Amino acid sequence: MRQGSQRRAKRANYMLRRGPFIGGVLLLFVMSAFSELALAEARQTKLPSDQSADQKSAIERTRKLVNEVRGRSYLEIAEAKIKIETFKSESNFFKARFSITRYLTFRRLQIIIYVNPAVFDRNAPETALRAVIAHELAHALYYKRKNWFQLLGLVRLTSGKFTREFERKADLMAISRGYGEGLIEYRRWLYGNLPADKIDSKRRTYFSPEEIMMLITGLREDPDLANKLMKRVPLDPKQLAAAIK
Ligand SMILES: [Zn+2]
DSSP states (O other): OHHHHHHHHHHHHHHHHHHHHHHHHHHHHHHHHHHHHHHHHHHOOOOOOOOHHHHHHHHHHHHHHHOOOOOOOOOGGGTOOEEEOOOOSSSSOEEEEEEHHHHTOOOOEEEEEEEHHHHTHHHTOHHHHHHHHHHHHHHHHHHHTTTHHHHHHHHHHHHHHHHHHHHHHHHHHHIIIIIIHHHHHHHHHHHHOGGGGGGHHHHSSSSHHHHHHHHHHHHHHHHHHHHHHHHSSSSSSSHHHHHOO
């Protein structure tokens, strides 16, 4: 009995000494993630009145594509609110992000798909656009399935290997839902519209047209292939060939 109460007293004493420290570290972690994201949001948020006609039409066209692809292939997130915004870049045309500042204040998780209006000036084929939207919606679905803490972790993970797995998983989902041919078209269009020094890194990060071809054939023979590859994502043609046979 006495030993038990001594142990309890010891533990209470430990918590008294350590509690504020642990609490402080947690608070710092949450606050730094919060401020990082709040800044990122402030930079990206634009008032609707600041939008040019070009931006407005890019947003409208993207919204139509998102609704169409989602209605056909992503019923899991049929009800999710997805915001469309524009961004400028030389080498990126779409990206999917989430807003965690709203999530931290217990509002609903906000998913944002960003579009670079240049994609519409450079005549990307319609099937290619639907496929890249299917890739972005795969990211959206992934965010929706994560909890608060996992999302916080995602903000910090930016290693090269993580990015490649993350992007190739989204490709796998789009391909397994029938967008493989379109994704080949998109990547071909993309390579033709990039500064030459950016093509290599795109080929490494995402599946190349040749790899997508292998995946389409592999999926025909084994419909469960995509699920298997999700667990161990092939990062180059060699790894892919080894995983398929
Ligand atoms: Zn992506």
